[in-house]
Structure formats: structure tokens, C-alpha cells
Amino acid sequence: MVSIRTSNLTKRFGTVVALYQLDLEIKPGELFFLLGPSGCGKTTLLRSLAGFVMPDAGNIFFGDDDVTRLEPHKRNTGMMFQSYALWPHMTVAENVAFGLGERRVPKAEIKRRVAEALESVRMAEYAGRSPNQLSGGQQQRVALARALVIRPRCLLLDEPLSNLDAKLRLEMRSEIRRVCKEFNLTTVYVTHDQKEALSISDRMAVLEAGKILQIGTPREIYKRPAWKTVANFIGETNFIAGTVAGVENGRVFVTTPVGRFEGVPGNPEKMPAPGWLVTLSIRPECWRLEHGPREVNSVPGRIGGSVYLGEVAQHDFVPSRSGGEAEKDGAGTLKILETNPRFTAQPADGPELHAAVDAGDVVVLEA
Numbered sequence: 040m041v042s043i044r045t046s047n048l049t050k051r052f053g054t055v056v057a058l059y060q061l062d063l064e065i066k067p068g069e070l071f072f073l074l075g076p077s078g079c080g081k082t083t084l085l086r087s088l089a090g091f092v093m094p095d096a097g098n099i100f101f102g103d104d105d106v107t108r109l110e111p112h113k114r115n116t117g118m119m120f121q122s123y124a125l126w127p128h129m130t131v132a133e134n135v136a137f138g139l140g141e142r143r144v145p146k147a148e149i150k151r152r153v154a155e156a157l158e159s160v161r162m163a164e165y166a167g168r169s170p171n172q173l174s175g176g177q178q179q180r181v182a183l184a185r186a187l188v189i190r191p192r193c194l195l196l197d198e199p200l201s202n203l204d205a206k207l208r209l210e211m212r213s214e215i216r217r218v219c220k221e222f223n224l225t226t227v228y229v230t231h232d233q234k235e236a237l238s239i240s241d242r243m244a245v246l247e248a249g250k251i252l253q254i255g256t257p258r259e260i261y262k263r264p265a266w267k268t269v270a271n272f273i274g275e276t277n278f279i280a281g282t283v284a285g286v287e288n289g290r291v292f293v294t295t296p297v298g299r300f301e302g303v304p305g306n307p308e309k310m311p312a313p314g315w316l317v318t319l320s321i322r323p324e325c326w327r328l329e330h331g332p333r334e335v336n337s338v339p340g341r342i343g344g345s346v347y348l349g350e351v352a353q354h355d356f357v358p359s360r361s362g363g364e365a366e367k368d369g370a371g372t373l374k375i376l377e378t379n380p381r382f383t384a385q386p387a388d389g390p391e392l393h394a395a396v397d398a399g400d401v402v403v404l405e406a
């Protein structure tokens with residue numbers, strides 16, 4: 040178990056800044072995800088940790104060891120990349136054994152460790168098969184065994200499940216978590232799939248343009264995004280533009296075209312002040328539909344359209360004060376997710392409803 044730390048890590052490709060003065064600390068044994076829009080630097084960061092990309096500035100530490108200048112094969116990292124295919128002319132066992140042969144591990148020990156690694160990913164009975172006799176999920180298990188067998192200091196995974204179908208991805212993601220925790224491996228995992236990250240990570244970092252925007256547990260990132268980009272990138276949300284009217288006891292009061300709101304700051308270290316232009320982020324599942332109004336955090340309107348999905352319904356809620364100003368401010372229609380649905384789309388002359396939300400679910404962000 041080692042910690043992984045980068046300090047001031049910077050990498051440029053010509054004029055493109057792929058990583059910019061990046062400071063990151065991943066705890067020993069942590070399953071840590073890197074997320075962010077395409078081109079934000081996730082793969083460059085992972086490849087820098089592996090040693091395939093040489094940074095222009097900054098350092099990388101595995102525990103107390105500065106590995107910045109160390110060649111990839113001396114870093115002892117286990118890797119599983121999307122394109123890291125198995126060798127088709129070798130059996131499953133030979134594929135897993137390959138790295139140990141290169142390291143001149145004695146034959147008897149290779150045999151024992153390969154059996155152990157295949158056992159840990161539940162593939163022992165397939166040892167003699169060739170990779171093309173395996174399903175996609177089984178091939179990924181073998182790739183994982185191959186990464187584990189060298190007893191790596193840490194595990195680096197780049198989109199390891201992207202070639203699998205939805206059902207297998209679900210199965211494999213819990214499998215990866217189980218194995219990482221069983222071996223107590225510090226793991227860095229790059230993915231585009233936020234569900235994968237939310238469901239199995241200990242913590243995650245959201246990157247943009249080579250910098251870290253926010254680090255936190257899945258709950259922290261989802262419930263309290265610190266930036267609009269993070270709120271938008273992880274999960275769905277409604278943005279409503281407004282102006283700060285006041286601040287009291289850690290709560291922020293905001294005036295918007297669709298009503299007055301009380302909320303919490305996305306970034307508690309940067310408390311908004313009266314007069315600031317802000318954006319509220321409110322998740323679709325945080326709204327409740329009610330018949331009567333409340334003093335704050337309640338938007339009058341009607342359900343313009345609705346998709347019924349059994350356990351939930353997705354409503355398009357049109358605020359009464361929408362159009363013109365509200366529309367311009369992004370509050371033209373609110374996305375509302377109702378579990379155990381009771382409401383349906385309403386006629387234009389139907390009774391007004393109120394979409395209400397708790398103050399803790401109204402996240403106030405810099406506009």
C-alpha cells in the first residue's frame with residue numbers, strides 16, 4: 040500500500056497544456072477516480088504516473104520515493120488499459136505469467152502466483168484456454184490478473200470496461216472494487232462513465248483543462264458541486280440564474296426570476312456576498328410537487344410534458360413566470376424527477392402546482 044502524490048505536475052504538448060501545476064494526493068489503499076470532459080488531461084495524468092509520459096515540470100511520489108524520472112518497468116505499477124489486449128497466441132496462464140518471466144521469477148513461484156492471481160479473479164478453471172475462447176468480461180478478468188500477478192505497488196486503470204456491454208460493466212465494476220480492496224491496492228481509475236465512478240470510488244477528482252476543479256467522495260461531489268462545470272458534468276441538474284440578496288448562518292438567499300431561494304454555497308471557502316450574480320444548481324430528484332405555495336424555495340407552474348417510466352416520471356415543469364426573463368436565465372423549464380409518480384402532464388388551464396425544494400439541495404455557485 041503506497042500513497043501517490045503529484046506536486047506541481049505540468050505537461051505541455053506543443054501549445055496544448057495537458058496538465059497544469061497539478062497537486063494531488065491519493066491515500067494508501069484508496070480507489071481513486073479521474074473524471075472530466077474529453078481532453079481535460081485524465082489519460083496524460085495516468086500515463087505520467089505509469090511513466091509513459093515525461094512531465095515538463097513537477098514531481099511524482101509513490102510513498103516517499105520520487106519516481107518522476109524512473110522508467111516505466113521499474114515503477115512496478117499494474118496496468119489495465121482499454122487497448123491492453125491479451126496475446127492471442129498464448130494461453131490464459133501464459134498471458135498472466137508473462138510479466139513474471141520477464142522479471143526472472145523462478146518457475147515454481149510463477150506457477151503458484153499465476154494460480155493465485157487467476158483464483159482471485161475467479162478464472163482458475165480457464166487457465167489452459169486461449170483468449171479467443173473467452174467472453175469480453177472473462178478477458179478483462181484475465182487482464183486484471185495479469186496486472187495483479189506482479190504484486191504492483193499501485194494499479195492504474197484507463198477505461199478498463201469500455202469495451203463491455205452494460206450488464207458486464209456492472210458486474211465487472213464491483214469485481215474491480217472487490218479485488219482492489221482485497222489486495223489493499225492504491226488504484227487510479229480513468230473513466231467517462233460517471234455511474235462507474237459514483238458507485239465504486241472512495242474519492243474522485245474532476246479535471247478541466249489540466250487542472251483539478253474538485254476532489255471529494257461521490258456524495259460530496261454530487262450533493263455539493265463547487266463549480267458549474269462539476270454540477271453539469273456529474274449527473275443532471277437545473278441551473279437558475281439569480282442575485283444574492285443576503286447571507287446568514289452559512290445560508291445564502293437568492294432572488295431569481297422564478298422566485299426567492301435559500302441555499303448553501305457550493306464552495307464554503309468562498310461565501311457569496313450580497314449583489315453577486317450566481318447560478319443555483321438543483322438536481323431533478325430534489326424537487327417535490329405540491330399544491331400550495333411556500334415562502335421560499337417554491338416555484339409556481341405547470342407540468343408541460345411528462346414521461347412515465349414506472350418507478351419514476353420525468354416532468355418538464357414550466358414556471359408560471361417563465362418566458363422572457365426567466366427563459367433567458369435558464370429557468371425556462373425545470374427538469375423534475377418524481378419517484379412513485381402521482382402527477383401527469385397538465386392542460387394549460389389546469390390548476391397551478393408548486394415545485395418545492397429543501398435549502399440543503401439548493402447549491403449556490405459562481406455564475
Ligand SMILES: Nc1ncnc2c1ncn2[C@@H]1O[C@H](COP(=O)(O)OP(=O)(O)OP(=O)(O)O)[C@@H](O)[C@H]1O
Nearest residue numbers: 052055056057075076077078079080081082083084
Ligand atoms: N501525444 C500527444 N501529442 C499532442 N497532444 C496530446 C498528446 N496526448 C494528449 N494530447 C493533448 O493533451 C490534452 C489532454 O489529453 P488527454 O488524453 O490527457 O485527455 P483525456 O482527458 O484523457 O481525454 P479523453 O477523455 O478524450 O480520453 C488534449 O488536448 C490532447 O489533445
